Amino acid sequence: MALITQAPRGTQDVLPQDSYKWQYVEQMALAIARDFGFHEIRTPVFEHTNLFQRSVGETTDVVQKEMYTFEDKGGRSITLRPEGTAGAARAVLEHGLLAGALPVKVSYLTSCYRYEKSQKGRYREFHQFGVECFGASAPQADAEVISLATGILGSLGLANVALHINSIGCPTCRARYTEALHAYFAERQGDLCGTCLSRLERNPMRILDCKSPVCHEIAADAPVMLDYLCDDCAAHFEGVKSCLDAAGIDYVIDEHIVRGLDYYTRTVFELVSDQGLVVAGGGRYDGLVSELGGAAQPGLGFGMGIERLLMTMEEQGVRFPDAPKCDLYFVSMGQAAAQKCFALASSLRDGGVTVECDIVGRSLKAQMKYADKLGARYTVVVGDNELETGHAQLKDMNTGETEDVSLDDGLYAVLRQKLLDSELAGMADLFGSVADFM
Ligand code: ATP
Ligand code: MG
Numbered sequence: 001m002a003l004i005t006q007a008p009r010g011t012q013d014v015l016p017q018d019s020y021k022w023q024y025v026e027q028m029a030l031a032i033a034r035d036f037g038f039h040e041i042r043t044p045v046f047e048h049t050n051l052f053q054r055s056v057g058e059t060t061d062v063v064q065k066e067m068y069t070f071e072d073k074g075g076r077s078i079t080l081r082p083e084g085t086a087g088a089a090r091a092v093l094e095h096g097l098l099a100g101a102l103p104v105k106v107s108y109l110t111s112c113y114r115y116e117k118s119q120k121g122r123y124r125e126f127h128q129f130g131v132e133c134f135g136a137s138a139p140q141a142d143a144e145v146i147s148l149a150t151g152i153l154g155s156l157g158l159a160n161v162a163l164h165i166n167s168i169g170c171p172t173c174r175a176r177y178t179e180a181l182h183a184y185f186a187e188r189q190g191d192l193c194g195t196c197l198s199r200l201e202r203n204p205m206r207i208l209d210c211k212s213p214v215c216h217e218i219a220a221d222a223p224v225m226l227d228y229l230c231d232d233c234a235a236h237f238e239g240v241k242s243c244l245d246a247a248g249i250d251y252v253i254d255e256h257i258v259r260g261l262d263y264y265t266r267t268v269f270e271l272v273s274d275q276g277l278v279v280a281g282g283g284r285y286d287g288l289v290s291e292l293g294g295a296a297q298p299g300l301g302f303g304m305g306i307e308r309l310l311m312t313m314e315e316q317g318v319r320f321p322d323a324p325k326c327d328l329y330f331v332s333m334g335q336a337a338a339q340k341c342f343a344l345a346s347s348l349r350d351g352g353v354t355v356e357c358d359i360v361g362r363s364l365k366a367q368m369k370y371a372d373k374l375g376a377r378y379t380v381v382v383g384d385n386e387l388e389t390g391h392a393q394l395k396d397m398n399t400g401e402t403e404d405v406s407l408d409d410g411l412y413a414v415l416r417q418k419l420l421d422s423e424l425a426g427m428a429d430l431f432g433s434v435a436d437f438m
Contacts (some may be wrong), residue, residue, distance in 0.1 A: 001196035010116065010124025012307070021320050025309060026109055029129040031151050033107040036148050038131045039304070041106040043087035049077040054291055055086040057262020059203040061211075064195070066114040080113035083261065084130040084303055085285070086292075092134055093294040102135030102297075109306075121277050121308050129309075130282075132301035134289065139239025142267040142284060142300060146240075147249055149271060149302050156309075156382075157318045160274040164254035166226070167237040167266050168205075171287065178204055180223045188218050208258045213302050224255035233266055240267055263288040267300070273312040280304035322426070327419055329371035330357035333364055333383035341382050344407060351412055353419070377422075378415065382407070 007013060014022055030040060049069050056062050068080040081087050088106055097104045111127050118124055131148060133141055146163065153161050169177065181204040189200060192207065196215050199206040208219045229237065244251055251269075259268045259281060268283035282302020290296040301405065313320070328348065330341035338358065347353040356374065358367050364381070371379050379395045386392040386407065393402040394414060405411045 005335040008124070008310065010118035012123060012125070015396060015406060017323065020324055022306065022312060024321055025156060025306060025313075026129065027063060028155055029304070030107060030109070032152050032155055033131055033148060036105070036144065036151075038107040038133070038148070040107040041088055041091060041108050043084075043091045043110075044081075045109070045111065045216070046078045047081050047087055047090065049079040051086050051090055051292070052079050054374075055089065055261075055263055055288055056083065057203075059199060059206050060260055060262055061206075061209070062114060062260060066116055068113045068115060081110065082114045083112055084108050084110045084128050085132055085261075085263070085288070085301055088130075088301075089134070089288055089292055089299065090131045092132075093289065093292060098134055098294060100291065100295050104134045106133075107131045110121075112303075121311060123307060127306040128303040129302040129306060132299060133342060134299045135297050135309070136300070137286070137298040138268075139236050140243055142236075142240040143243030143247065143249075145282065145300050145302060146244065146251075146269055147247055148266075149269075149282065149304065150249055151273065152304070153279070153309075156313060158309075158313060158316060160316060161271050161279060161312065163249065163269060164257055164272055165240070165251050165267065165269040166254050166257040167229055167233060167240075168225050168258055168268055168283075169229050169233045170265050173228050173233055174205075177223065177225050178229035180205070180228065181205060184222050185218070189216060191215075194258045201328075203262070205258055208256065209260050219256075225258075226253070227253050236266055259283055263291065269302070271304075273308075273315070275312070277308050278305075279312055324354070325375045326356050326371075326376040327354040328356075328378045328380065328415060329374060329376035330355065331364060331367040331368075331371065331379055331381040332358055333381070337382040337384070337387055338418060340387060340407070341380075344411070348412060348415070351416065353412070367425055378418070380405075380407075380411070 016191055042345040051068060053063055062082045064388055067082055070078055072078045088108060092098055092104050092106065105128065109127065109129050113125055115124060116122050133145055150163055168174065182200065185200050185204055185207055189197060191214055192200065193210065193212045196207045196210050207215060208222060210216060210219065217371050250306060257268050257270055263285040264283045265286045266284040270278050272278055273282040280302050282300070284298065284300040286298040330345055332338040332341040345357045348355045362370065376397055379397060380392045382392055390407055391404055392407055394405045394411065395402045403414065405414050
């Protein structure tokens with residue numbers, strides 16, 4: 001029978017055998033953000049279209065080409081979020097958080113939607129871990145957000161990812177820079193792509209971000225913003241660099257980063273894998289809050305692509321925790337034994353043990369085979385004899401060794417001790433490999 005349809009292009013299913021990797025990365029990111037005082041915010045998948053037009057910027061690829069925009073049944077223009085910052089900014093403004101204690105520091109895990117040409121590392125539905133910090137203008141804030149991003153990668157064991165930083169100044173110094181860029185590109189306008197021709201008048205900085213090879217080549221020799229920074233912006237950038245230096249965080253200055261969204265000011269940064277994949281991008285956006293109608297407040301943050309992060313971890317052979325396994329499988333023979341196993345399984349699960357038992361009504365042999373397939377660490381066979389004596393054999397599926405246990409009184413304690421011992425051995429093993437790594 002043919003399936004009625006397939007998943008839409010550019011989307012991915014995360015299957016049960018892989019989801020633990022996602023959970024590992026997501027929980028790690030949230031936990032490290034918590035250590036920095038960033039707490040989770042959850043905002044809607046869709047927002048009013050004008051939120052993204054205003055914040056991401058009319059002249060960006062995201063707004064011009066990539067948004068999933070539709071009219072809802074009430075005639076409103078709605079857009080699936082292409083990124084996480086706008087929604088977070090809208091929410092903290094709407095709920096008055098910026099009128100309270102500053103800074104406001106939030107983190108999020110979100111799905112994002114962009115109508116892009118799908119290819120490796122580029123999807124139409126993708127996921128971001130991100131943070132935003134509102135109300136902090138000191139260079140220390142930039143360094144904190146950057147060190148959070150690099151700290152997450154470090155904790156996941158990712159080594160070959162470089163931090164690229166740049167400053168794109170403020171509206172004042174950028175005006176001078178934009179003039180210089182305009183002059184540079186105007187001389188070469190015959191070679192620019194159609195989109196960049198329209199960008200030339202509206203926002204020549206966007207040309208620097210064009211993915212067309214010809215525009216990219218022309219952009220390579222364009223004037224760079226660092227040469228045009230005003231005194232305040234230059235001092236801020238120096239401050240960020242010296243904080244990073246003090247914390248021993250390596251970086252490279254990359255004058256070509258401008259970032260694809262209009263709201264950025266001053267510091268921008270990217271984390272780039274040795275395969276050239278941009279795993280995370282972010283920066284400062286001091287004009288965003290006022291652009292959305294709030295009283296001016298500085299802000300900054302980053303978005304980290306979970307798919308690209310996982311891809312880079314796989315490419316670099318980073319160690320993931322073990323896939324979740326079944327600690328114990330109860331093999332039962334007969335109705336009464338099945339019921340006993342069900343009850344035992346419930347109480348063991350209350351004690352934190354991962355237990356499964358037969359729910360299909362299989363034969364003894366088929367149950368054993370299934371336990372093997374599950375990778376169950378231990379099995380216990382329960383039949384009439386075991387019901388009568390209250391004792392059974394706890395079998396270690398790796399070694400084949402068995403141990404007599406009392407089903408009601410001894411099983412939990414024995415099993416717990418064994419699982420604890422092997423967990424400790426596993427941790428020692430992991431620490432051993434981390435020590436090797438360092
Ligand atoms: P790119 O230059 O690769 O298009 P971008 O500048 O559009 O990236 P951002 O808007 O800064 O990306 O998003 C932050 C992060 O989200 C990126 O660094 C990347 O890891 C991830 N990301 C962005 N677009 C996609 C996508 N279409 N598929 C998968 N991940 C993405
Ligand atoms: Mg993009």
